[in-house]
Amino acid sequence: MTTEDELALRTTLERLIDSDPLSEAASAGLNEVIDKVEPLLAGGRLNRVVELLSVLADVVDLADTHMIEHSMKVFEEAVDGYWSVSNAARMAGNEVIHMKEPPSLLGLLRMAGKPEVRRGLALILATAGALGRGRLVYDSVDPAGA
C-alpha cells in the first residue's frame, strides 16, 4: 500500500468516525480497531492480511453446500476411525496394564476363545482382505508403465 493509499484509507476511516449515523459505541469500537491496525499499516503487514482475506473470500465463493457436505462425509469417516481405534486402544491398554505378567501362549489362546476377541480378530483379517482386494498393498506404480 502506498502512502497515498494509506492516507486515503485514514481519511475514509476518520470520515466514518465523524459521520452522524455511527453510534457512540460503534465509534469507540472503530477507534480501537484503528489503534490495532496502525502498526500493521506502518509495517506494511496489513497487505498480507488483505491477501489472506482475499484468499478466504475466494474459498468461500468457490465452496458450495455440496462440496462442504462431501468433505464432512470424509470428516465423519475419519472421526469414526479415530473413535473406534482410540476407544479400543484405551480399553485394551487398561486391560493389559492390570495383567501382572504377560499371558502365556496358552493364556493367549484362552483370550482368543472370548467371542469379542474372535470378532476383533475377524475384523483385522477381514480388513487385511479388503486391503488386499483394493491392491493397496501393491506398488502404486503402474507395472505396464503406461
Next chain:
Amino acid sequence: MTTNILVVGGGSGGTMTANNLTMKLYPEIVGGKAKITMLSDSPWHYYKPGSLYVAFSRFFENELRRKQRNLLRPEIDFRVDAVDNFEFASSRVQGRSGKWYDYDYLVVSTGCLPAPERIDGLQEGGDHFYDYQSPLRLADKLQTIEKGRILITVSFPKTPNVPHQCGIAPPETTLMVDNLLRHRGVRDKVEIVYTYPTVAQTVRGGLFLQETTSKVMPSIFDSMGIKYERNFTLDRVDPEAKVAYSEEGTDHNFDILMATPPIRAVDAVVSSGISAAMDDEGWLPTDPETLKVKGLTNVYVLGDTVDLRISKAGGAVHQQTPVVVDNIASEIRIGRPTAAYDGRVTAIAQMGLENGMPLWYDYEHEVQPTPPNKLGSLMRASFNRGGYWAVVRGLI
C-alpha cells in the same frame, strides 16, 4: 462401593453427557468405583434438526440417524429399554421390560414430543417438521404447490415463559419456503403469511420470542414480500374449509398450514408426578444454575425437558452438558456441585436455503442479529452432515 450413574434418553443431551462423563470420571470407572448406564427407547439416535431439511427434500432418514451404540464410549453400558416409571423417592426407574434400575445419580434427557393433537383440527389440517414422517408429507406439498397461500403459525407451551422447541425454526423455515418457491418459479403466485401469537414468553404482540430480533423481522420479511401478522394465537383449525382461527378472534384461510405445534414432555416424565407445568406439559422444575431437578438431591435434567426460559435447542444442550458433568463429578469427588449454567445458547440459524447466521445469547443477553451470510450457511451444512456426530461423542 460403585457409584451408579444412570442416564435416561439417548438423544443430544444424554449422549453428550454420558460420553463426557466417561472421560471426566475415567479413573473412577476403570477402578470400578463408578459405572455409567444409559437407557433409551430406541437403538437409533436421530439428528433432530435434520427433519427441518426433510421438509425441503434435502435429507433422508438414513442420513439423519446413527446407531446409538456406535456413538457411545464403550465403557458405557447401553440398554434399549424405555423408562415407564420414575421412582425418585427410592432412586430407581423401571424399564418397559419390567426391570428396575437403581441409581446414585440420575440424568434425565428424554426431550420433548410434538403434540399437534392439543389444538383442535391441527393434526388433520396442518403440517409440521418436528419428527420424520410429517415433514415428508410437507415436502410433497411444498414441491407441488403452484398457487395459493402458505400460513405459518407458532404455538407456545401453556406453561408461562417456556419456549417452543428451537426458537429460531419458524423464521428459519419461513425464509426457506420463500427461497424454495423462488427456485421453483412460483413465488409470485404463492402468498406466504407468517403469524405469531400475542404472548411469546416475555414478548407481547411481537414476531419473535426476543424483543431485539422481533423488531428487525419486519424489515427482513418486507424485503422478501412475506406478509406477517402479530397477535395470532392458534386456537383451532377447520381442516375441511382450510381455515385457521385465532384466540384473538381472527382467521386465515390456507392451502398449506406450516405449524410449530404445541409440545410436551414424554409420558414417563409427565406421569412422574413432580412437574408443576400447566396443561400436563410435564417440564421438570429445574434449578437454572445447577441443573438439578428442584427438590431432588441426586437428579439432573437438561435439554428439552427443563422448565427454563432458554431455548429448547441443541445449542443449549451443548452448553448445559459440561455443567451436569462437572457437577456430578464434583459431587462424587468433593461432595458438592461446583458448576453453574449461565443460560448460554449457541447456534447457527439457517436464514433461507443459502445463508446462515451464527448467534449466541444467555440469561443476561439477547441475540444480537447479524447479517446472514454464505459462510454461516456452509458452517451450518458442515454441522448438519458431520459436526453433530463429533459433538455428541464429546469430541468437540
